[in-house]
Amino acid sequence: FDKRFIYDESFKTPLLIRWPNAIKPCTTEDEMVQNLDFAQTFLEAAGIKAPEDMQGESLMPLLKGDNDRWDRKAVYYHYYEYPSVNMVKRHYGIVTKEYKLANFYYDVDEWELYDRKNDQQEMKNVYNDPEYAEIVVKLKIELEALRVKYKDSKDLDEKYIRESLRN
Secondary structure, three states, rough: OOOOOOOHHHHHHOOOOOOOOOOOOOOOOOOOOOHHHHHHHHHHHOOOOOOOOOOOOHHHHHHHOOOOOOOOOEEEEEEOOOOOOOOOOOOEEEEOOOOOEEEEOOOEEEEEEEEOOOOOOOOOOOOOOOHHHHHHHHHHHHHHHHHHHHHOOOHHHHHHHHHHOOO
């Protein structure tokens, strides 16, 4: 019912780039990129050094066919604007090419894990399946590392709630 969820229907968006004489036409990639990478990419294309506090990564290695310089294995997502007009509950997660782990409604700590290779429609939550126990542990560790990298925490949610109640 909303475009703010981590499910692929909302989360996965094609990126089309045209750059004559720089990108070979009809080139395709399946790497993990995010919209927060755009600013660094534009700055690098313009020959401007990105500020240290920016969170994205320049897509230039992918655009120039230098994929060995691209090392992102996962992307982080956090939706925290609740309560609000859209009423999408707060959630965060990590997405890799193989799996998606999300903590939905973390005020009640509800987890979901999807095997993106075997369940492309994300219909079967395998979080409690013993076969995926090691993957859950590994992804939770990676998820917390990304939260630290992006300086994100549940404290930010509490701050947002307090500010929303004031308005």
